[in-house]
Amino acid sequence: MTQTVLFAAGEARWPSYEPHLRAAFDAAGLDARLVTSCPADQADYIVFAPGGDIVDFAPYTRCKAVLSLWAGVEKIVGNATLTQPLCRMVDPALTAGMVEWVAGHVLRHHLGMDRHIVNPARDWNPEPPPLAAERPVTILGLGELGRACGQALAALGFPVTGWSRSPRTVQGLACLSGDDGLRQALDSAQILVTLLPATPETDSLINADRLALLRRGAVILNPGRGTLIDDAALLAALDTGQVGHATLDVFRVEPLPQDHPFWAHPKVTVTPHIAAETRPSSASRIIAENIRRSEAGEPLLFRVDRARGY
Template sequence: MTRIYFAAGARRWADYSTHLPAALAEAGVQAEIVTKAPDPATVDYIVFAPGGDITDFTPFTRARAVLGLWAGVERIVGNRTLTQPLCRMVDQGLTEGMVEWVTGHVLRHHLNLDRWIRGEPGWHQDAPPLARERTVAMLGLGELGAACARTLAGLNFRVLGWSRAPKTLPGIETAHGEAGLQQVLSRAGIVVTLLPATPETENLLDARRLGWLPPGAVVLNPGRGCLIDEAALLAALDAGRLGHATLDVFRTEPLPEDHPFRGHRRVTITPHIAAETRPYSAARVIAENIRRGEAGEPFLHLVDRTRGY
């Protein structure tokens, strides 16, 4: 019988204890799930999340794959003891959550809803532009970025997509590389960052690139905290060059109480909730990969160690 070590921590097991066995049964996988440190030589698959129960993967010589519960892998991909295939979480529920967060905040800033929520005095009947008159830049065209771009384009926003390497997305104008990034940012009223954390994306939005944005542009970051140079972002906001920043991820989490983002009139903070893994749907992704492993089929969502995601 296949042996699965759920090494993502006791708190997460409380969420998965019903869903994962049910998903395995639905996938036709006969398996034993253990949650306490087993004999490593008996483990076929490891279900893992950062902060879980393993830091050294060396003893797990029989394990066919490490199956992550997070979309991001930057906290594990550099672990030199992890030589087994690593699969990241790509889950429809997670994707839907990200699309809803991004769409909600794009519409909020597009319609200038904060003005009315704050209850500005007076009777101002200047209507916002239509979506087809607003350009949104989507930095990152992976699973999440592509889904958000398609949804926003479906609402008639002019969506520009950017990625580090050439990509095409039907109905979306795309660009790549440094020159493409400048072209995209210089046209964007709203920019969304949905890229993985890698050495190449560290401080992608620095002072120089933030300066490419039109005056009053809005930045949304539900991707990774390291994508933005925080000091440069604060300087642009304080100078009034940027209109607002809505941020879901940060270099330090939880965000310290004395951080300059807190209480800043041009910054909105959400506590890393844009795309949460839902145990019900994530368990099915894990079960499908185990079924594939047992059937000798390729794993889904394998991490490319050279690229870091």
């Protein structure tokens, strides 16, 4: 029986996703009809992204799963009309992009590249940076992205501590959990990477009290979620030197408003939410595989736990 797959991820995404989704459906052997509109009671699956075409999921009574193109689901998970299974995007290409962004900026700050590349005083200071083994890195969040980034940095020689709400074990990382573990993880960090999901529990997790736990002059990288850090507390910590620099890829409001203090602060680097962008070719294969699994009666991949919010 032909399955109707409704692409409800926004008109702007359709041209880039359509050929890849069709190719992925063919490769998976799916008998699927890909459409941008149909009667609500005829949609078997919904490909979704925030800002797309659906706000009320109640009329989609035949829908077997809502398949998000985003790794984060905080903008949809609380929708009371969404009773269908919801799957977030976990894509090897998305993970690779995040690993490359995190590793690149960790090395940038570790090696002092800004000081050497932008050097208007033309100072000649041959003092080398410490080796990676002498630069402790802490990663908050040990999901798919956090684990991959932590292991990549450990492979480069950095001592990496990972923290999560519940206990985890990740090869090559010192893993901590709970409130005491968070204090210990922050206390050891010269570079802090935040990769937690956006939930009520993680909102402003990095506040003034927790910034004070970092080693003085520590660097913060936030490619996770804009809500993880208290902006005002971060700016104050940058001004006092408690935090040496912040490289931020995500923000509470995006695009970042032109009058936001982050733009002008000399110790802040802004990147435009590029650390882990979903790529149509690989994401389409994940979508196709989940539809295949659903039709075969197999468990869906990356199904969201509504109680946890991710």
